[in-house]
Amino acid sequence: MQKKGLGSAGRTALDFLDFTGGTVFSIIASLVGGLFRFTYKKLSALFSFIGRWLVKKLKQPLYDLWCFILTPIAHAIGTVAHASIQIKKVGERGELHIGKKLIHILKVITAAVLRLLAGLVRFLRTAFNYAAPVLSIAFLIAVVRYAGTLEYTISVEYNGNDLGVINKEGDYTEAQAIVQDIITYTDEDQSLIETPKFSVKMMRQDDSPVDSSALSQLILDSSEVNIVFAYGFYINDSLYGVYSEEEMERIRTALESRLASAFSSRSASIDFRDNVELIEGQFIETNLQPADSALEYINGTRTVEAFYITQSGDNLSSISSDLGISEEALKAENPFLGMSVPPGELVTYHYEESNLPVVTTRYEQHDSPVEYTVQYIYDSSEERYTELLVQHGSDGLEKQTIMITETDGRETSRQVVSRYTLQEMVPMIIRTGTRQNTTLEGDTHVIDTLGTFIWPVGWDGGYSYVSSLFGYRDWDHSNHRAIDIAAKRGTDIYAAASGTVVFAGTYSSYGKMTIIDHGYGYQTVYAHQSAIDVSEGDYVSKGDVIGHVGMTGSASGNHLHFELRYGDERLDPMLCLGGVGDHEVRDW
Structure with a gap:
């Protein structure tokens, strides 16, 4: 092939590739061919060995079998040929009388027959020795195959009665569970299920396995107690009693009457608070009872003990109204109740409630x-x-x-x-x-700078202002231990925080004054009131109106003298109020 357009180096490279490719192909072809020849040689040797081994192993058994088959035939042919020769010889003996010839021929034939029979017996005996094991194995296989076609089942005997046959014991277990579900027991009842007797037997043509549902009914029919259809009266899933249809109708009428008596035109829904159910089922006959006790329970009542935790602003009257219990009954059980009751107190009371409350x-x-x-x-x-x-x-x-x-x-x-x-x-x-407030300095008691206590006057945006701060006053050279909040006469005064009124009345230069104890050592004082709306012992909540601004006692104008006390110490009220400082409350 001509390699046009290629230089010397290109043609040399192509020649090298041709030579290399041809050499590699020749090597691969030699290897593949050698592998096939080697494999053929080994397989030929293997099959040759197997053939020689089979010939060696089967030669004698085949020869024995051939001899076993041909020997009786050869013996029989020889016996017949020998008998024919003997008969021919007797026929050629002319000196014998024809009668003797016949007798002699019969002897020959008899001897031949006996020899044939003897040979046949030997053949059959030998054949039997060979065939018996084979036939036994074949018979065994046939028996096993036949047995495999047979079906076996379980017979169930319960309480002396044959209930039939089932496929497996699990069927009886399922039937037992169905019986337990069907029968409703009372607390005094014992289970009706007895231990059954199982036996395995071969299924006959007229045998039909019983399913678990049918078996459960057979178990019920075989029980010694009488099972009847009746009704159970249940309260909160607990069986109260078992009744016949007639007695249950009395109970149903009583329940409907209770609901009807509580119904009104405004009622959106009505039902018993408890879960009341009338369920039909199968029960033990001896558990049936009259409905009298159930009717007495349905229409009866019981005494219930209850508790109430007092809230802010509660008093004897309000608690009585809320609970629907008379003040006399509440006071008898809770002597501490009065016109004012602190929050968090436990109030005990009793009331009558029906056994089956209607909601x-x-x-x-x-x-x-x-x-x-x-x-x-x-x-x-x-x-x-x-x-x-x-x-x-x-x-x-x-x-x-x-x-x-x-x-x-x-x-x-x-x-x-x-x-x-x-x-x-x-x-x-x-x-x-x-x-930072520059007018309040030093380390002092600060309850809450954002106002744990509310402003006693004007906190709701009403007209008021601080007319006198806490501390030394230049104009009268006095140490003022409170703040004065100016407001119009009659302006509401509010409890700065919740607590108990420990004083409500007129006191010296304070005029009409109220003191509220807030606990933890803190008290607030409200002086110069025109009127007081609370009494000593009352509990008030933060923001409750306790009085009104005035100028009773030693006062030059209508204002509230407001003090904050901690034990025997007077504190600056500005430290507990979300207050106005020295600024009046004004629109911004």
């Missing part, structure tokens, strides 16, 4: 005010304790749908299920300072 629900709609909230804006440009009113607050109004739940006519809960806004609430917005 009813109804819905009411009310227009309810939405109290405005107070929002604070923190301003670092103003001193701490300074509050500037940014926006007056006003209550909103919403229509509420309330679900009222009653138990035997006593209200037990109220739940607002829907709200619809009629008028939006406007929050009160107060701007409060966070800058």
